[in-house]
Amino acid sequence: MDRNQVHRQVALMRQSFFDQGFLDEQFIQLEELQDEANPNFVEEVVTLYYRDSTRLILNIEQALEKSPLDFNKLDCHMHQFKGSSSSIGAKKVKSECTQFREYCKAGNGEGCMRTFQQLKKEYAILKKKLETYFQMARQAGPKEIACRPKPKLDICPDLEKNYVGWIPSRFRYTFSF
C-alpha cells in the first residue's frame, strides 16, 4: 500500500472517531499542541492517560465491592477520572463518568455498577482504536496534520493593542535585546 493510501486511511480512521462520538474537539486541541519540539505529544498524553487511569479504575472497582457503598468516595474517584478523560477528549468515557456521578448523587448502587461496566467497555474500545490509529500514523510517516511551527519572538513596541492578523514571512524575524 503506498504512502498516500496509508495517509488517507489514517485520516478516515481519525474522522470516524469524531463521527462516531468516541472523541470530541478536545482531542483536536491536543493535536494543535503538537509541534517540532513535541512531535508525539498526543500519543504521549494518551499513553499517560491509560497508564494513570488503570489505578483509578482499580480504586473504583475495589470501592464498588465494599458494603455498604461509600458514594462520596466513589464520586471522588470518578471526579478525577472524568477530569483526565475530558482532557484527552474521550467523549463516550466522559459521558459514562457523568452518568456514574449522577447515580452516586442519587445513592443508586445498582446504577453505579451498571454504568461502570459500560464505562470500562468504552474505555477499552477507545484504547484499542487509538493504539491502532497511532500505529498506523507512525507507519504513514510525518504529515502536515497538526504540526505548528515553534513560536517566534518578534519586537513590536508600537502596538497599542494586541495585533491579530497575518504577517508575510519576509517580515517575520527573530532577535532579542
Added chain:
Amino acid sequence: MCYWIIILEKSKTQMESGRGFGGSATRRIPNGKSLEQGDTAQGNNNGMSNGHGYVVLRNRLTALVVDDDRICRTCEKALLESYGVDTQAVENGRDAVDLFASGASFNLVLMAKVLPVMNGLEATRQIRAMGIRSKILAVTAAAYERERRAFLEAGADEFIEKPLTPQILVPILLELDNN
C-alpha cells in the same frame, strides 16, 4: 523598557468555529477573510476559524497550574506554554500556597478542586488571604452550581469546567496582557 511580542501561528482547521480573536487593524489573512477594526475576542467567529491566525502578547505572562492529575497538568501546561506563558505546575494546594508565600508571583492560577493535602477551595482562600491579586481560575471536572458558588466565594475569579480550551483561555490571556 522593551516589549516582547510572542507571535504564534495556528495552522489547523478547527472542527468547530468559535476561535475568534480580536484585531486592531484590517488585515487580509491567507484564506481571504479579513479582520475589521473593532472585532472582539468573543464575538467574531469568522476571524481565525479556517486559516492561519496569530495571537500576539506584548508581555511574558506567568502561570501556575495546581492539579494532582498528571494528564490535566500536562495538557494545561502545554496549552499555556503554546501561548508563550511561563508555566509552573504543582500537585496540591499546600505547594501552591507555599510558592506564593516564598515570594513567587504569577499572573494566572489554574486551580483544581480536589487536591491532596490541601484542596483547591482552601488554597484559594489562603492565597487571597495573603493579599495576592493574581487571576485565579477554578478549573474542575465538577460543574455543579454549589461548587461554582463555593469557589467564587473563596476568591476565584472564574469557574471553568474541564477541559480548558483556547476559546476560554485566550480572552483571559489577552485581558491580562493588556493590564
